[in-house]
Amino acid sequence: MISCGGSGTTSTPPPLTYTVGGSVSGLSSSGLVLQDDGGNNLTVAANATSLTFSTAIANGGAYSVMVSAEPSNPSENCEPVSQIGQLRYA
Numbered sequence: 316m317i318s319c320g321g322s323g324t325t326s327t328p329p330p331l332t333y334t335v336g337g338s339v340s341g342l343s344s345s346g347l348v349l350q351d352d353g354g355n356n357l358t359v360a361a362n363a364t365s366l367t368f369s370t371a372i373a374n375g376g377a378y379s380v381m382v383s384a385e386p387s388n389p390s391e392n393c394e395p396v397s398q399i400g401q402l403r404y405a
Contacts, residue, residue, distance in 0.1 A: 331374040333402050336367035344386030347393055351380050361386070377401045 335351055339359060347359040355370040372378055380398045385391065 332371035333374065334367050334369070334371050335378045335380065336365065338365050339363045342386065342391065342393065344388050344391045346384060346387035347382070348384040349380055349395065350383040351378055356383060372402055374402055
C-alpha cells in the first residue's frame with residue numbers, strides 16, 4: 316500500500332506554547348490587576364479562585380508576574396507566589 320500527498324516538502328511544526336495561570340486565594344475585593352512580562356494585564360475579579368493570562372508563551376520561555384494594581388474596594392495587599400519562572404516541557 317502506498318500513500319501520497321503534499322508537495323514533497325516538509326514543514327516545521329509551530330512551537331509549543333502555553334498560557335501562564337494559577338490559583339487565587341483570599342481575594343474578596345475588586346480592582347486587582349496582575350501583569351505578566353510587562354504588558355499582558357489581567358484584571359482578577361473579587362472572589363476569583365483561578366486565573367489565566369491571555370498571551371501564550373513558547374516552551375522554554377520566561378514569565379514574570381507582578382501586581383500592577385492592588386485591590387481597592389476594600390483595600391487588600393496581594394503578592395504573587397512563584398512570580399518568575401521558565402516554562403519547561405509543560
